[in-house]
Amino acid sequence: MKGLDDSIGRFLDGLDQAGRKRVLRPVDPLPAGRVRVGGRELVNFSSNDYLGLSRHPEVVERSRRWLNEYGAGSGASRLVTGHLAAMEALEAKIARCKQTEAALILASGWQCNASVLPALLDKALWGAEPLVFADKLIHASLHAGLELSGARRYRYRHDDLDHLESLLKAHADKEGPRFIVTETVFSMDGDVTDMAALAALASRWDAFLYVDEAHATGVLGANGFGLSPGMGAELAMGTFSKGLGSFGAYVACSARLRHYLINRASGLIYATGLPPAVLGAIDAALDLVPRLEGERTRLQMMGRRLRDGLRAAGLDTGPSASQIVPLILGDEGRTLAVAKALEDRGILGIAIRPPTVPPGTSRIRFALSAVHSDADLDRLLAAILDAVEATP
Numbered sequence: 001m002k003g004l005d006d007s008i009g010r011f012l013d014g015l016d017q018a019g020r021k022r023v024l025r026p027v028d029p030l031p032a033g034r035v036r037v038g039g040r041e042l043v044n045f046s047s048n049d050y051l052g053l054s055r056h057p058e059v060v061e062r063s064r065r066w067l068n069e070y071g072a073g074s075g076a077s078r079l080v081t082g083h084l085a086a087m088e089a090l091e092a093k094i095a096r097c098k099q100t101e102a103a104l105i106l107a108s109g110w111q112c113n114a115s116v117l118p119a120l121l122d123k124a125l126w127g128a129e130p131l132v133f134a135d136k137l138i139h140a141s142l143h144a145g146l147e148l149s150g151a152r153r154y155r156y157r158h159d160d161l162d163h164l165e166s167l168l169k170a171h172a173d174k175e176g177p178r179f180i181v182t183e184t185v186f187s188m189d190g191d192v193t194d195m196a197a198l199a200a201l202a203s204r205w206d207a208f209l210y211v212d213e214a215h216a217t218g219v220l221g222a223n224g225f226g227l228s229p230g231m232g233a234e235l236a237m238g239t240f241s242k243g244l245g246s247f248g249a250y251v252a253c254s255a256r257l258r259h260y261l262i263n264r265a266s267g268l269i270y271a272t273g274l275p276p277a278v279l280g281a282i283d284a285a286l287d288l289v290p291r292l293e294g295e296r297t298r299l300q301m302m303g304r305r306l307r308d309g310l311r312a313a314g315l316d317t318g319p320s321a322s323q324i325v326p327l328i329l330g331d332e333g334r335t336l337a338v339a340k341a342l343e344d345r346g347i348l349g350i351a352i353r354p355p356t357v358p359p360g361t362s363r364i365r366f367a368l369s370a371v372h373s374d375a376d377l378d379r380l381l382a383a384i385l386d387a388v389e390a391t392p
C-alpha cells in the first residue's frame with residue numbers, strides 16, 4: 001500500500017520525539033523472581049506473579065497432565081465443542097472459591113472486561129439506557145468495555161466514595177439502571193478499595209456492582225480469593241494471569257447471569273476456549289491458594305517495609321497498601337533514567353508513563369512476589385535510594 005511506511009514512520013518518529021516509543025524486550029524467566037535480559041540476570045520487580053505460582057511444581061505438573069490427557073488445544077469455541085467437561089468442573093470450583101452461585105471462564109482479563117461490560121450494558125436488556133459510575137483510574141480493559149457499550153458514563157474521583165455518592169444523587173432523576181465499575185486493588189497505585197463501604201453504597205442506590213479483582217485474586221481476602229466474596233457484588237471478575245501464575249479470567253456471579261453471558265458476551269461466543277494446559281494450571285493454583293496464608297502475610301509485610309523505607313527517604317509511594325508499590329517520580333524522562341539506573345544495579349523495575357497513568361504521575365511500579373527473599377528486598381531498597389540520588 002502506497003504511503004503506509006511513511007505514515008507509520010511519521011507516527012513512530014512522533015512517539016520517539018516525545019520519548020514515548022515503546023519496544024518489546026525479550027526476557028528469559030528464571031527461578032526465584034529473576035529474569036535474564038540482554039544476557040544479564042536481574043531481580044524482577046515488575047512481574048505480577050505475586051505468589052511465584054507460574055513455576056510452582058504442582059501447577060506445572062497439573063498443566064502437563066491436562067496437556068497430555070486432553071491435547072494442546074480445545075479445538076473450538078465453547079458453544080461449539082470447546083467446553084471441556086473438565087472446564088465445567090473447574091468453573092464450579094471457582095464459584096465455590098468466590099462464594100457465588102456460578103462462575104464463567106474467559107480467555108483473558110482484557111477479553112472479559114471488553115466483552116462482558118457491553119453485554120451487561122445493553123439498553124435493549126433494560127428497556128432504558130444504563131448509567132455507569134466508574135472510578136477515574138480503572139484499567140484500560142474496563143474503559144474498552146465501557147466505550148464499546150456506548151453507555152452514559154460518569155467518572156468519580158479515584159477511590160472517593162463521597163464523590164461517587166454525590167454523582168449518583170445528581171443523576172437520581174434519570175431513568176435507567178445504575179452500574180458501579182471499579183477495581184478492588186488498583187493496578188498502578190496498589191491501593192485497596194473499602195469493599196464493605198462500596199457494597200453498602202451500591203445497595204443503598206440499588207446499583208449493579210462490577211468489581212475487577214485482577215490484582216486481589218490469590219493475594220487478599222479470606223483464603224486468598226479476593227475481597228468480593230460475601231459482599232454482594234453482582235459480578236466480580238478476576239484473572240488467573242497474575243497472582244495465580246498462568247492465564248485467563250473468571251466472572252463470578254449468579255447462575256442466571258452466567259447463562260446470560262454465555263448467550264451475549266462476544267469474548268466467549270466468538271473465541272476458542274482456553275487450552276487444557278492453561279486450565280490444568282488454573283485448577284492446581286485454585287487448590288494451592290488457600291494454603292498460602294504464610295506467603296500472603298509475607299507479601300503484605302514486604303509491601304509495608306518497602307513503603308516505609310521509601311517514605312522515610314521522602315519518596316512518594318502514593319496511596320499504596322498492597323504488594324504493588326509505585327515510586328511516583330512525576331517526570332517521564334527522570335522516571336526512565338531512574339529505571340535505567342536501577343537496571344545498572346541489577347534490578348528490573350519498569351517505568352510506567354502516560355497514557356497508562358495520568359500525565360505528571362510517571363512512576364516505577366514495583367510488584368513484590370513472595371518468592372523474593374529478604375535480601376532481595378534490602379537490595380531493592382538500597383538500589384532505589386542510590387539510583388534516585390544519582391539521577392537528579
Ligand SMILES: Cc1ncc(COP(=O)(O)O)c(C=O)c1O
Nearest residue numbers: 108109110139141187214239241
Ligand atoms: C485491573 C486489571 N484488569 C484486567 C487486566 C487484564 O488482564 P489480562 O492480563 O489477564 O488480560 C489487567 C492486566 O493488566 C488489570 O490490571
